[in-house]
Amino acid sequence: MTRQASTPPTRDTGTPTAPPSPPAWRHWLWLVALVAFVVLLFFLPSGQPGPTTSKLTYSQLLADASAHKVDTITIRSDGSATGDLKNGKPYETVIPAQAGQGFLDKLQADGVQITGTTHGGSAGSTILTLVLLLAPFLIFGYLWWRLSQGATSRMSGAAGVARSRARLFDEERPGTSFADVAGYEGAKAEVKELVDFLQHPDRYTGAGAVPPRGVLMVGPPGTGKTLLARAVAGEASVPFFSVTGSSFVEMFVGVGAARVRDLFQEARKRAPAIIFMDEVDAIGSRRSGSSALVSNDEREQTLNQLLAEMDGFDPATGIVVLAATNRPDVLDPALLRPGRFDRQVVIPLPTLVDRRAILAVHVRAKKLDPGVDLDAVARGTPGFSGADLANLANEAAIVAVRAGRTVLSAxxxxxxxxxxxxxxxxxxxxxLPEEKHAVAVHEAGHALVAVYADKADPVSKVTILPAGQALGATQQLPLIERHLYGEDFLQDTLAVLLGGRSSELVVLGQGSTGATNDLAKATDLASKMVREFGLSSSLGPVGYPADGGAFLDGSKGLSTRPYAEETQAMVDAEVQRLLRQAEERATALIKAHRDELDHLVELLLAHETVDGADVYALAGLPAPENRPTEGAAPLP
Known part of the structure; x- marks a missing residue:
């Protein structure tokens, strides 16, 4: 199937500013053209001999012929004649029709060379004359048309601003189906009801059920919200209007509202239909209150028009509005009330089963080695979105090509x-050699603390090969998908994060800049334990979550502090206490297992990368069960 985009026609042109009318002097162009035509008609030289040609009367011609002064003569069918005299000068004359054969006999007797022709001037000269005569009308007519067309185009351009920028995919064109959306069975079950409503609306109206007018899909970036919307259109086989929120916003106030009206008007004509608005938060953000210092009139007018359209059309017309956003917390409450977006479908990051299904879709066109275990790859990618998994499969193919292979290996x-x-x-x-040794000590400390901590994720791999900004990495692989984290797990995670710094202090006697990222992660986790999770005995069961999008990283944004300075001092003291306790615990583990630490450092210096099973064997502990042979996630 092919999908071709077309812009729907518009009936609502909004209220554009009228362009200036064309200049009045353009009507004088025709008079100028007429004057130029008359001038050329009288003064343009014809295709006949030039002004130096002698004009002889019939009697003079006979006298000159008798005196043998005429050399040649060319007689035309209209009675005119031209020729050359003996002295080389051209002449022209008119021969009366009564001259007859006697005139020709006399000229021949006088030695004149006679030539006859049936036409006047050459065709080229005649055409050139006509072109020059018509040129004034063509030139000035073109100028007049351009002036009129310019005003028309400005008028249509101003009116075209109000047209909807939605792309229309007709009913036979969407080729995406639910089979192309791997995983997410719960989300697909939610939107399958939309397909059933669009195909069989009588089943709902007969039972007195009103289908949802709008469905809002929320989730982190890259989880497939747009793909799921296209699958709905493909399964329902109805016209599908696709538009982004930013396409409604222009520099002209009122244009966005006009485009919203145009979009819903065209959807009503093609009902049943689906309207999909991607990144709806661009126009659906909360409206400014009366006390707001800065407001956006264009965006708020667009939002008001959208609210009116979603609340105004008849539910029985078969129009469903789909919208996608990763910032549901900033949407206007009026947009989320029942009767507009009746249903919210959360599309989270894929689970282990979903990641396995998504990987299977993205490797269909790739050749895989029999040793590739997609379950192991899926387990080694916790926190990856669907877009991340697609990128992973593509990067793996690039690695294979770089190695001169067409078959992808584990x-x-x-x-x-x-x-x-x-x-x-x-x-x-x-x-440098001393830097390599310091990195080995640092990573060995992370690994040993993770091995001896009861609740920490198992170690999968330890390496001292630099990658990106990291000089080394200790990768841990969770055996299960966690959705709830206990306090003991968080405390063990803090100890693992500070294990590298503790190892440096024990072995090298000083810290280094290599723990910068570890300290930042540990401080952020300890701050959340105190402020958000209520895991501080001093502060008590209170929660002060950081500002930010529900599905975006809000820790990097600016946040307001809804508590007093004294509370902030308590938060700082509790964070410091948690970090010191974690560091002391990590230091104690490293000192208790110093021999194992030294052996692991030697292995890293010798092999640069050590598998997690070797780390557990070195520590004298059994490797966790069901640990895949490959795939890992970095430290949290």
Whole structure:
């Protein structure tokens, strides 16, 4: 199937500003053209001989012929004649029709060369004369038309601003189906009811059920919200209007509202139909209150028109509005009330089963080695979205091509995952010998603390090969998908994060800049434990979540502090206490297992990368069960 985009016609042109009328002097162009035509008609030289040609009368011609002064003569069918005299000068004359044969006999007797012709001047000269005569009308007529057309185009351009920018996919064109959306069975079950309503509306009206007018799909970026909307259109086989929120906003006030009216008007004509608005938060953000210092009149007018359209059309007409956003917290409450967006479908990051299904879709066109285990790859990518998994499969193919192969191996996926998470891998020779030893001590500390901590995620791999901004990495792989984190798990995670710094203090006697990222992550986690999770005995069961989008990283944005300075001092003290306790615990574990630490450092210096099973064997502990042979996630 092919999909072709076309812009729907418009009936609502909004209220554009009228362009200036064409200049009045353009009507004088025709008079100027007429004057130029008359001038050319009288003064344009014809295709006949030039002004130096002698004009002889019939009697003079006979006298000159008798005196043998005439050399040649050319007689035309209209009675005119031209020729040359003996002295080389041209002449022209008119021969009367009564001259007859006697005139020709006399000229021949006088030695004149006689030539006859049936036409006047040459065709080229005649055409050139006509072109020159018509040129004034053509030139000035073109100028008049351009002036009139310019005013018309300005008028249509101003009116075209109000047209909807939605792309229309007719009913036979959407080729996406639910089979193309791997995983997300719960989300697909929600939107399948829309397809059933569009195909069989009588089943709902007969039972007195009113189908949802709008469905809002929310979730992190890259989880497939747009793909799911296209699948709805493909399954329902109805016209599908696709538009982004930003396409309604222009510099002219009122244009966005006009485009909203135009969009819904065209959807009503093609009902049943689907309107899909991607990134609806661009126009659906909360409206400014009366006390707001800055407001956006254009955006608010567009939102008001959208609210009126969604509340105004008849539910029985078969129009369903789909919208997608990763910022539901900023949407206007009037947009989310029942009767507009009746239903919200949350599309979270894929689970282990979903990641396995998504990977299977993205490797269909790729050749895989029999040793590739997609379950292991899926387990090694916790927190990856559908877009991330598509990028992973593509990066693995690039790694294989770089190695001169067309078949993807398990190592290609592992290298691609490290490339996405950590960055491009560098050789260990970029480090000085003492730096390489310090990195080995640091990563060995992370690994040993993770091995001996009861609740920490198992160690999958330890490496001292630099990648991106990381000089080394200790990768942990969760055995299960966690949705709830206990306090013991969080405390063990803090100890693992500070294990590298503790190892440096024990072995090297000083810290280094290598713990910068670890300290930032540990401080952020401890702050959340105190402010958001209520895990502080001093502060008590209170929660002060940071500002930010529900599906975006709000920790990097500016946040207001809804508590007093004294509370902030308590928060700082509790965060410091948690970090010191974690560091002391990590230091105690490293000192208790110093021999194992030294052996692991030697292994890292010798092999640069050590598998998690070797770390557990070195620590004298059994490796966790069901741990895949490859795939890992970085430290949280």
């Amino acid at each position: 190592g290609d996926f592992e290298e691609a995952r490290d490339r996405i998470i950590l960055g491009r891998r560098e050789g260990s020779n970029v480090l």
